[in-house]
Amino acid sequence: MRIYVILLTFLLLVTVFIAPGWAEVTAVKAGRILTISGEPITDGVILIEDGKIADIGTGIEIPENATVIDAGKSVVMPGFVDASAVQPVRGDLNEQSSEITPTLRISDALDPQSKVIKRVVQTGVTTLFISPGRQNVISGLGVVVKPTGNIPQQMIIKDEAALTVVMDMDPTQGNRIPRREPAVNFYYRRPGTRMAIIWMLRKSFFDAQQQADTEPISDPNLAILSEVLKDEIPIHVNARRAIVIRAALKVADEYGLKLIFQECTEGYRVAEQLAERKIPVVLGPFYYYPGSIGQYREGRQVNWNNAGILAEVGVKVALGSGGQPDTIDILTAATFAVRHGMDRDEALKAITITPAEILGVAERVGSLEKGKDADIVVLSGDPLDVTTRVEKVILNGKTVYQ
Amino acid sequence: MIKKRFLSFLIVLSISLCLTSFGNEPQVIAIRAGKIWTVTDGVITDGIIIVDNGKIRAVGQEVDVPEGVNILDMSDKNIIPGIIDGHCHIGLSLDIFSEMDETVAAIAADMLILDAFNPHSKDVKKALSSGVTTVMLAPGYRNPVGGQPAVVKLDTSKANDWVLKRSAGVEFSLMNQALMFDREPTSRAGLIELVKEQLNEAKVYQEGFNPRLEVLNRVVDANLPAYIWAHTVDEIASAMAIIDQYNLNAVLVAAGQGDEIADMIAKRDLPVIYPPLLLSSKDKDLKRVGKMAGSGVKLAFASLAPRTDLNDLRTSAILAVKYGLDKEAALKGLTINAAEILGVADRLGSISEGKDADLVILNGDPLQPASSIEMVIINGNIVYQRLEE
Amino acid sequence: MKSRSHITFISMFLIVVITGSITHAAPVRRKLAVEAGRIITIAGEDIKNGVILIEDGTIKAVGKDVDVPWDAFVIEAKDQVVMPGFVMAHTSSGLDRENENMPEVPFISTFDSIDPISTFFEDSLRDGVVAMLILPGNNTLLGGTGTIVKPYGRTVEAMLIKRYTGLKISLLPSPNTSRMGHMQRFRRYMSELKDYLEDYEQRKADDEEEKKPFDEEIDVTKQSMVDLLNKKLTAFIYCNRAAYVPKALEIQKTHGLKTVLVLGPDCYKAADLIAKSKLPVVLAPQLIIWETNEQTNEEEMKVIPMIFHRAGVKFAFQTDTSQYGSRYLWYQAATAVKYGMKRAEALKSITLYPAQFIGVDNRLGSIETGKEATLLFLTGDPLDAQTWVDQVMIAGEIVYERAKDERLKKLLEPPLKIQEPKDTD
């Protein structure tokens, strides 16, 4: 019996040492690698070990037991990051019971089986920021996820990533002014105008500020808002028109908030203030033919070169699909941004590293560097050419689409 | 053709005479049957069951029959224990064509579904012929916290010993159908937020006058079972997250797509009350229950009557066998598994000594819809007998 | 765009001054020569550094070494790509109201409701479309006859290419009728038409027999359907789902109509049936749809142009005027090339094929001698996103120049910087 014990321990020792060698290693060889953070590499190799990038560069010897993915002449880029992604959620997104719902976590409602995930992966997006609906003034906490795994817990990278605030006319949609108190129907509620929206925003931050010193804060809503006041959770403000953006800036100055603008369709009119305050911007749904701003009674012609102007002035610009399932995908959005006047490198950064930095997950995704997650997109040609196809998507080292 | 019918009429007449003759004071009865499916210890061919005072005193091949008791000869019949329906809404005052249940209050934890049950309703009488002897009456899935289900026997003629459990637990629903457009919650995230909020409040609840939190407190602390409606994979995942967070003694209801994460359900050994298979028609959906049972999940069946007929609870189990479930698991699902899940396994679920004498007598293999139910006995009394019209 | 040499310019100027008094219209130069870095003829191979000779608006010669006559005005396009203008085979935009609410109105025509100053035409010109067939919408059984126009001209007559062409039949049932009722209404209309024609011929025969002069005209409301039956008009049959395609083919066979199929996205399922019928096809604006595969319950992406291309069907593209739709014909062709279609074939599907489908390929669709000089001057390859349409020439006359496109300038350049008052409160 003793002999067996010895044999067993010996075997254990051996496996411990060789184990790293045995760990699943894949190597991706490609004609051209755009690392985004550094210089593009021609005929380089990326070594991937259990989901992370172990080494990247030219002339790296590939261990024999590695599975080699030869991408031939095609171009390799880091997986795209969509900072205002379509929501893979079943059922209604908006909690109509009250206009201020900061405690609402969209991560509870994630649906890994949602059909949207498969479509998003095929466009090369490997990291998504999902925000709650747009019918409430403060609609809740968004989450950063990866489109993989079959239960929500396996998808989440960073929960409570940001608080979503909507300041454009969306929250007033569907509300009716109560003719007689008490309001009979659920929808007889307060914000009928933009003034009311701003008032409610100020009021909730004011209450949070009052309660900031009493520990522990009894009302969970105000607890979240006080964390926001202490800049532990960033705020994503949904604003389209210039006057709304300026109003948001006022509220931010009053309470010293760190803002990030979503959609920001008329951002070019306030480009300088955004640059001064170093406020990053996530540009919303992209149209091939940008006509009027949305359908909320604000039909005004919009400048097509919004992204180019903001980038030129030094604002951190990220391109997102804006939460609309069938708009143009994120790579085509970058191509059309360049067509309308944005700089090429700025556009490529706008779909990879910039949104990663805005969401605070830049240490894991956004570019091809050692130690980062192995999220790789293989394209059939120059990324900003309309006839280029996404050939393969690698997520955490595993091929999820080809 | 006429002669055969007359003969069976004679036999049935004799049985009912000697059984009903005993009338109300319970006596000792002995039944000899071709096949007795005891469920817990195999099938006894040509065995005898001794019923005394509504309980099964003995069952086996050679059992000493006390004198003065004539043996009822059912030698060409099969006997199975009374079928148990995991979830149904029979006899509730709700009109089947309007809303299934109370939808004004999202949290109705203190509502006892038994108060809405009408024991003399026509549906209950009609259901006796289906071989189902015990049911769990449950509220629907339109409320995040629907109320407290009850376990009752269908023979409601006696005073009130037909109520086995006035409150068998609390019913939760994480399905999208619980979202209403005109009352809280209206979004999926809001639904889960609301349920967690209620459970948090229940955790910190001391004595007080809030009946709702009183019940929820027993769920969180004193292991009162929680029946959770969840159909799709993400609904089951949210249910499991809540079960882990508050370590509830939970049962999954419906779990229609549970086969895709059956290993996680099995790991937490969560029992599942599966919806009737007749509601789905695609092969892919019909094979799900077989796969789920294959990876070790304990299953019971529900008819969700009146959405499907109580007679078809047995058909639903047989259809599951046709699409991959093994026969043993199907029969158990209708009897002992359901009894264990509803917490009445001490009295029901199998033909073994000491258990209630709920028996169903069929003229053929119980796992064939073509074999018909000849007689149903609850607590030793005949509640249904098939007479040739 | 600078002209090649001053001498030719001055000489041309003199001629213009002399003839200016005669032709008071815009100075349409009789003779032109276009020197382009690359000519995409569509009919044949591309020509590097070729020359196109144009006289009175028609192409006289195309080729590498074509000698330019001394009196031809030279248009310098060395660093540009010249190709024939895009043609749209079917659209319902540009009308003030697409659909009549009565189901059978074959006698109305889109000519009466085209709105020349609609921005649709201005945008089409900017995006390189030079001719389009405008037909009624998809909600009426017999919608009416169509008109082929070019997107340039202050009145509909000025825009006109061909007035009475194409009759729209839509198999999409109106809201409260079932599909069976819709088909039955079509059969009933056709049987009543046949009865009417029989009686008409009968009356005609009777009068001839008695040598009486027969002057009764065919009822004007039925004239277009009669022309359809004897192939003077082409039927554009719209099928929004695959199940309607066999019905459309049945109609085409029983009445022997000249037919073009206008398909919805779901019709890819009937691709081989359509291929067998050899009928020309106009694809739906939406080129990519997602279908859930019944067995695996997985979503699969269906690239519709590729499915039809592999089945061997000749088709033309439509632009998508919905809010998120891709409004460019070249982008539709680029999407098809992205998923494997050959470039030449894709370019044909936005120039030659649509021209053939609507019967104007004797004038448009490719650069060949004898065809109308309707050309696009592009800043680069037509399928490249960074390419803009620099100039559009219709019948020898420059009708659009990007340099003078005020609206485009406004859309791309930032507005003048208004100084913001410093926020003090």
Next chain:
Amino acid sequence: MLKGVSLIYLQGIEMKSIKRIAILASLFLLFISVGTLSGQEIAIKAGTILPINDAPIENGTILIKDGKIAALGQNIAVDSDIRVIDANGKFVMPGMIDVQSRLFVIDSELNESRTIAPELSILDGLDPYIEESPEVAAQGVTAIYITPGSRSLIGGSGAVLKLNGSKDVGEMLLKDNIAVKAAIGVSANNESSSLGRLGDYSSIREALLETKIYMHNKEKYEREVAKYDKKMAEYEKKKETKPAEKIDKPKRPARFRLDPTHEVLAKVLSKEIPLQIEAHRVTDILNALRLADEFDFKLILDKCTEGYMIAEEIARSKAPVILGPVSTSFNDMPRLEYRNHDVRNAAILSEKGVKLALGVSGKDGASSKFVALAAAIAVGNGMDKGMALRAVTLTPAEILGVADRIGSLQVGKDADVVILSGHPLDTLSRIEMVLIEGKTVFERKDQQ
């Protein structure tokens, strides 16, 4: 087919010429077999054959030639080189028929707002690209009968299709214009008023009366045309013989405009096509029977949910019945009409001698696969086993008028054959193979 014919022929004549006929017949037989050897020929050696039209045959063989059943019986000579399917120890039965199928149908597209529209045909409403038919054929259902929706009073004509997996309706079609579908007292959205049901009855009756008038006018027009033709003939003759004489040309009668609605109803009244009336309540069923007496058309009762209450009445009227869902569980939320539904309905009606076909009428196309299960449930609630099996095969074929092609295993009929591991009413028996006109539509691969 030939063997059957020669047998009958033999009985008819005396012995002397039998020898001559026999030689001739065998020659002819030889010729056929040689000629069509190349033709698709299959032999199935089966454990038990259930031909449905008569007693089961143990260890029988079925010979299939060019999609038809060529021979059937205990000892059939089988040439060595034809394909033999070994099914001994297994059951072989004809393909089952679902008489209330919703396959290839999108409900929203079927309901016509016009109440009286008999000229509509279901073939215009079908979508052959729906992917559900392979699953249904794999359960032994080889033919389905589809009718227009029941929202309009007279909805149009139904058709019988074969599930041979083709995408072309023409190839699937066995026979159209089977019956004109009408409905009395069917509530559109679960509320119904007795006034409404009376209105249904009277408007159908009105339509039939108008058709009678229409038929009368049509005959009058045909008589006039005949008279006109005769006069024209005389006129022509007179013109040739005496050109000079002036005779006035006979006047052509005004054209009689054919109305498709009444054309179809005329076929109903002349018994060419049966009228299928969907009726659930007792009053509606009696109304339907009364209509049939008054106008003397061939009636088919559809659904007939409360038929068990007036079983003798229905039996006396000899009207065949297509029974609605055997159990309400097949279509999820039960409808108002199923309030008095009794699962023993099939047993009671068939015992009274009513010609009965069992339907599933499930919630979507794929529930047509539960035909065998529906028959088993009916047997479980008192219906005779043989009658139940006949009610899903031969009887529906007879009611729908396609019994010459499908419904039973008889020489000359289509070779729609299902091979199962056990008896069809034993729900746990597995379907091994399904053939439609000799071509394999389903074959069990995995030995699960």
